[in-house]
Amino acid sequence: MRMSVIGTGYLGAVHAVCMAHLGHDVVAYDTDASKIDMLSAGSSPFYEPGFDELLGTVLATGRLRFTKSPVEAVSGATVHFVCVGTPQLPGSDAADVQYVDGAFRMVAENADCDGLIVGKSTVPVGTAQRLAAELATSPLGLELAWNPEFLREGKAIEDTLRPDRLVFGVTSEHAEKTLQEVYGPIIDAGTPHLTSDLATSELVKVAANAFLATKISFINAMAEVCDLVDADVVTLSRALGYDDRIGARFLNAGLGFGGGCLPKDIRAFSARAGELGASHALRFLHEVDKINIRQREKAVEVARAAVGGEFLGKSIAVLGAAFKPNSDDVRDSPALNVAAAMHLKGADVRVHDPKAIENARARFPTLGYFDSAEAACRNADLIVLATEWEEYCTIDPVAFRSVVREPRLLDTRNAIDRQYWSDAGWQMFGLGRGGPKA
Ligand SMILES: NC(=O)c1ccc[n+]([C@@H]2O[C@H](COP(=O)([O-])OP(=O)(O)OC[C@H]3O[C@@H](n4cnc5c(N)ncnc54)[C@H](O)[C@@H]3O)[C@@H](O)[C@H]2O)c1
Structure with missing residues (x-):
């Protein structure tokens, strides 16, 4: 499956590498050009046990590329994972969702075929519903799903490839089937997977934390x-x-x-x-x-x-x-x-x-x-x-x-x-x- 990964920080880089490891054709994009340079060269911008080795292996297969071009990342992909940061807003306790909003907009503007945009960032409940309403006005058949991430730094590769559970927040059977296909080998290994509405999927992550x-x-x-x-x-x-x-x-x-x-x-x-x-x-x-x-x-x-x-x-x-x-x-x-x-x-x-x-x-x-x-x-x-x-x-x-x-x-x-x-x-x-x- 051809997919894009938007944001290559701790979450996105690990996700991109693991998706390529599962056999998908992945192009990952980040607004931080220095991260893209490092990852393209096979070196990691952060320390995570096992990451460098797996990065080298999947780069050699040709199934993973990193790009500074949003168009190159998105075009031809039918699944887009949004993995950008949601830091605390300065002077407030609330989350700053501007990067998530920006990433969704970027995908919607550059996508050239129907597809599923999957949020993995941790967001305030209600964000997915708001973004889904925005996407509904897109001329392409772009649909939204939320798939919260539970990985722990220090065990990120293991947690991504062998998670305790997968949660799919979806609004259609097609979105659910697409995510089941993305995670096919992980599901086949017996990982529990739950399907829910968008709000529940957002809440699972913050409730767990x-x-x-x-x-x-x-x-x-x-x-x-x-x-x-x-x-x-x-x-x-x-x-x-x-x-x-x-x-x-x-x-x-x-x-x-x-x-x-x-x-x-x-x-x-x-x-x-x-x-x-x-x-x-x-x-x-x-x-x-x-x-x-x-x-x-x-x-x-x-x-x-x-x-x-x-x-x-x-x-x-x-x-x-x-x-x-x-x-x-x-x-x-x-x-x-x-x-x-x-x-x-x-x-x-x-x-x-x-x-x-x-x-x-x-x-x-x-x-x-x-x-x-x-x-x-x-x-x-x-x-x-x-x-x-x-x-x-x-x-x-x-x-x-x-x-x-x-x-x-x-x-x-x-x-x-x-x-x-x-x-x-x-x-x-x-x-x-x-x-x-x-
Ligand atoms: N780090 C973890 O262990 C972990 C675990 C589960 C969930 N999460 C959640 O995942 C999200 C990402 O966390 P992280 O730790 O990877 O953050 P991070 O700061 O390491 O990485 C975020 C990346 O997004 C990039 N970015 C921002 N806007 C962009 C855009 N419009 N297009 C492309 N790239 C863009 C940044 O340059 C940065 O490289 C957060 O919501 C976090 O809460 C993180």
């Missing part, structure tokens, strides 16, 4: 209580997680969520509920957001207490800059947020991340960046483990003692073996685990 964010903030609220009574949130979380009505995933207390999706998506969902006259229904999401931000502030205060109550003159190594491991994405990264706050309060902050240094430097140029965890930690008064990359979780605490000035570790992700490090002579700090109070 709202639930996940709530689960994380729930356990972080428990961490706040644990700190007050010297209880241990890690044990609490494990005990809760064994209850299969609750489940252990997304129940790790720590620095909370960040990235380009969860924070902006829950804010946009609340804002949309307000527009619909139902702000009361999602008021709890404000609290979810506040708990999440509070964890970052709390981490800074625990770090301050750990170095004796004053940041000035203290050297603090921050391990991790990406919002999660196995990604170079630093959008709304809790790790960088904490690093920047400690820097502002006078600490000498030394950051390491295996993949996200360049992105971090572009956002926070005044922090110190180092090529290795060891270099960042040299003579540190405190190490803050802020993103749980595997390489940090396997550091040998005995060998590392000679690297730092003071053997103190604040594990904001509750990711390392506390006892093991303690036994090696380290003073351990955490969130929801006791230690110095803010």
Whole structure:
């Protein structure tokens, strides 16, 4: 099937590569010419495990091309995937849908045959219906569908090729059949696929993110209580997680969520509920957001207490800059947020991340960046483990003692073996685990 992919960021580039891998003939387009140059040359503008390899393989088949020309992307295609960004509007909680509107308009203007335009971006409920009404005036037989994306950065290829489920928001049997054909091999592998109206398909995505964010903030609220009574949130979380009505995933207390999706998506969902006259229904999401931000502030205060109550003159190594491991994405990264706050309060902050240094430097140029965890930690008064990359979780605490000035570790992700490090002579700090109070 000949298809176009509009937008080649984290979502679009992965989608384009995976569609070509499934056997489709894909032309992908982005307004950012530098991304197109890199992808055409077989190199990725971001870090995603397995992406570069699959990109190379599908480019060699000739089934995937990248273009700077919207006409070349769209002409001849019968399915168009819109994968552009929906960031938070400056000064508002709402989503900025101008890129989605622009992409739909671009496809409608350049399409030269009947086809299906499929939205994959995360949008406020009602967007698809509005765009469908606009498309109805197009002289060609262009139809709209919504197919929300649930991939996780760091596991994006796996999630795209072997998703938990597929959701098709459609208004006709033809659109449903087309999407079933697009995803044929994935459906044949037994993946559950649900068909719905447009609004439900838009809501599935934001509801899923709202639930996940709530689960994380729930356990972080428990961490706040644990700190007050010297209880241990890690044990609490494990005990809760064994209850299969609750489940252990997304129940790790720590620095909370960040990235380009969860924070902006829950804010946009609340804002949309307000527009619909139902702000009361999602008021709890404000609290979810506040708990999440509070964890970052709390981490800074625990770090301050750990170095004796004053940041000035203290050297603090921050391990991790990406919002999660196995990604170079630093959008709304809790790790960088904490690093920047400690820097502002006078600490000498030394950051390491295996993949996200360049992105971090572009956002926070005044922090110190180092090529290795060891270099960042040299003579540190405190190490803050802020993103749980595997390489940090396997550091040998005995060998590392000679690297730092003071053997103190604040594990904001509750990711390392506390006892093991303690036994090696380290003073351990955490969130929801006791230690110095803010
Ligand atoms: N990143 C994720 O893990 C993820 C997961 C699920 C859903 N989503 C959703 O997918 C959407 C994209 O997210 P992302 O992380 O890939 O964003 P991103 O910022 O990495 O990429 C968006 C891309 O769209 C391009 N673009 C903007 N307007 C365009 C236009 N008119 N024509 C062509 N290209 C255009 C930008 O240049 C950019 O490269 C968002 O709505 C996001 O919420 C993202």
